[in-house]
Amino acid sequence: MTNIKKIITLSALTSGLLVAGGYKIPEQSLNGMALSAAYVAHTTGADTAYYNPAAMAFMEDKQHMEGALTLVHLPSNEYTLFAPLSGESETENILIPSGHYVANAMGDFRWGISMVAPGGLTKRWKSPYQKLYAEEFTLKVVEINPSMSYKVSDNFAIGGGVRLIYSEGVVNSDGGAIAPIKREMEGDTIELGYNLAMIYKPTTDINIAATYRSNIDLDQEGEANLYFGGVGQQYDATVSVPLPAAVNLSISKTWNNQFTLELNYERTYWSAYEDLDFNYGTTIGNPILVGAFDTPLERNWEDTDTFRLGATYVMDKYTFMGAFAIDETPVPAETIGFELPDSDAKIYSMGFRYQYSDDISVGAAFLYTDKEERTLTPGVAENAVLVNGGTFSGGGAFLTTLGFSYEF
Numbered sequence: 001m002t003n004i005k006k007i008i009t010l011s012a013l014t015s016g017l018l019v020a021g022g023y024k025i026p027e028q029s030l031n032g033m034a035l036s037a038a039y040v041a042h043t044t045g046a047d048t049a050y051y052n053p054a055a056m057a058f059m060e061d062k063q064h065m066e067g068a069l070t071l072v073h074l075p076s077n078e079y080t081l082f083a084p085l086s087g088e089s090e091t092e093n094i095l096i097p098s099g100h101y102v103a104n105a106m107g108d109f110r111w112g113i114s115m116v117a118p119g120g121l122t123k124r125w126k127s128p129y130q131k132l133y134a135e136e137f138t139l140k141v142v143e144i145n146p147s148m149s150y151k152v153s154d155n156f157a158i159g160g161g162v163r164l165i166y167s168e169g170v171v172n173s174d175g176g177a178i179a180p181i182k183r184e185m186e187g188d189t190i191e192l193g194y195n196l197a198m199i200y201k202p203t204t205d206i207n208i209a210a211t212y213r214s215n216i217d218l219d220q221e222g223e224a225n226l227y228f229g230g231v232g233q234q235y236d237a238t239v240s241v242p243l244p245a246a247v248n249l250s251i252s253k254t255w256n257n258q259f260t261l262e263l264n265y266e267r268t269y270w271s272a273y274e275d276l277d278f279n280y281g282t283t284i285g286n287p288i289l290v291g292a293f294d295t296p297l298e299r300n301w302e303d304t305d306t307f308r309l310g311a312t313y314v315m316d317k318y319t320f321m322g323a324f325a326i327d328e329t330p331v332p333a334e335t336i337g338f339e340l341p342d343s344d345a346k347i348y349s350m351g352f353r354y355q356y357s358d359d360i361s362v363g364a365a366f367l368y369t370d371k372e373e374r375t376l377t378p379g380v381a382e383n384a385v386l387v388n389g390g391t392f393s394g395g396g397a398f399l400t401t402l403g404f405s406y407e408f
Contacts, residue, residue: 022268022270022273022301022329022330022331022342023119023139023340024244024246025117025118025119025120026266027070027367028047028098028114028117029045029051029066029068030047030066030068030353030363030365030402030405031044031321031351031353032051033068033351033365033366033367033401034323034349034350034351035310035312035323036324036348037264037266037325038250038310038323039262039310040209040210040211040248040250040264041199041208041251041252041262041264042207042250042312043055045100046064046066046101046102046112047100047114048064049100049101049102049113049114049145049147052159052197052199052209053160053161053195053197054157054158054199054209055149055157055159055197055199055207056111056112056159057105057159058157058199058201062408063101063104063407064100064101064102065099065102065405065407067097068097068098068099068401068402069401069402070095070097070098070400070401071094071400071401072095072398073092073093073398074092074395074397075091075395075397075398076088076089076091076395077123077393078393079130079338079390079391079392080391080393085129085390086127086129086390087126087127087128087130088125088127089130090124092122092124096117098114098116100112108152109150109151110148110149110151111149112147113144113145114144114145116143117141117142118243119139119141119243120139120141121340122138123136123137123338123341124137124138125338128177130338131173131174131175132173132176132179133173133385134171134173134337134338135173136172137171137172137339138168138171139167139168139218139241140167140168141166141167141218141243142165143164143165144164145161145195146161146164147159147160147162148160148161155201157198157199158196158197159197160196162194163192163195163216164192165190165191165192165193165216165218166188166189166190167190167218167243168187168188168220169187169188169220169222169239169241170185170186171185171239173292173293179292180227180229180230181228181289181293182225182226182227182232183225183226184225185224185225185237185239185278187220189218189219191218191219193213194213194214195211195212195213196212197209197210198210205253205254205255206251207252208250208251209250210247210249210250211247211248212245212246214245215242215243215272216242217243217272218240218242219238219240220238220239220240221237222237223235223236223237224236224237224278224280224293226289226293228286228288235281235282237278239277240277241276244268244269244272245268246266246269247267248265248266249264249266250262250263250264251263259313259314260312262309263308263309264307264308264310265305265306265308266306266308267304268304268306268330270301270304270330271300271303271330273299273330274298274299274300274301275296275297275298275299275300276296276297277297278293297337297383298334300332300334300335301330302332303330304327306325306326306327306328308324308325309323309324310322310323318352318355319355319363320351321349321350321353321365322351323347323350324346324347326344326345326346326347327344327345327347327369328344333374333377334381334382335383336374336376336392337383337385338385341392341395342371343372344371344372345369345371346370347368347369347370348368349366349367350366351363351366351401359406359407359408360404360405361404362402362403362404363402363404364400364401365399365401366398366400366401367398367399368398369398371394371395373391373393374391374392374393375389375391376391376392377389
């Protein structure tokens with residue numbers, strides 16, 4: 001069972017944020033951040049091991065390594081209806097590291113490894129009505145992803161890897177003065193998945209690429225303390241949420257070995273998230289607690305499309321990058337909740353690298369996620385929590401990344 005100290009420590013090493021639609025986080029390096037993850041066909045650094053391991057086959061035959069540290073600022077969400085039910089979530093500031101390594105070629109084979117945070121969210125409310133349902137709802141995910149490439153020919157390569165996932169979850173609810181009920185839950189899990197990749201170079205200045213990441217069910221196991229009227233009981237508890245499968249299709253074109261445009265399309269299979277169902281090792285005797293904490297919540301999320309356009313310009317020792325993306329939310333109005341009041345978004349990013357020496361480069365990137373305001377029509381939501389409608393506004397994310405790379 002995970003204790004509070006461990007959770008606080010892990011939060012400094014993994015994600016506790018919401019950046020893309022749902023709780024997936026595609027930006028996992030300096031270049032990935034600067035290009036809003038429009039970085040699958042034209043990858044240039046050690047982070048190739050994560051974004052498209054097949055492309056490792058075409059990297060210069062030396063060892064490549066890089067690391068990055070990202071500061072995430074998450075503004076508060078506001079829910080507006082009428083005074084007793086309106087509220088505002090907490091702001092969040094989180095540090096997240098990432099790292100990548102690509103080894104020397106071994107004939108036509110090559111291997112690499114990445115440490116990333118591919119998903120996660122945290123939403124905390126102190127306003128009374130929201131606390132009743134989501135005082136804290138946190139999912140933390142860290143992934144170790146060893147991968148390998150094989151050069152089939154001078155212009156075609158394939159790759160793949162194993163995804164080792166460690167995840168933790170925290171769910172707290174507190175009725176306070178509204179209802180004499182309370183929930184405190186913690187759990188964790190280790191899961192496995194895989195990823196596949198290919199890259200084709202029909203000409204020296206065009207790359208065509210595709211990647212696939214498998215769905216991974218995060219089957220959290222832990223303990224729950226449920227309280228009624230200040231009296232609590234502990235239960236073994238489980239809950240499962242998916243880290244969804246995703247397909248990326250990308251094409252890049254480079255002019256004069258200097259300017260590159262990449263167009264990326266991503267399909268994320270969020271329909272794997274059908275319900276949020278907490279299960280307990282023993283029967284809960286209190287029918288009020290059963291209704292509040294042991295009733296499956298339908299989610300019925302929808303598959304989403306994301307479109308990204310990234311640009312890279314190389315000038316002497318500097319590399320400048322920028323991107324724009326349109327990202328759909330998987331969360332339908334019928335099943336939206338306070339744990340994830342998501343909406344469609346537009347994403348803007350920029351960044352640079354400076355070649356400090358032949359072996360070392362440093363740089364920085366900034367990304368802004370602009371979430372749309374979302375107004376719910378009364379009676380549309382199937383849950384009693386939001387059946388009266390209301391408006392979610394604010395949210396989004398500001399991410400600042402510092403990174404370095406070293407080749408030897």
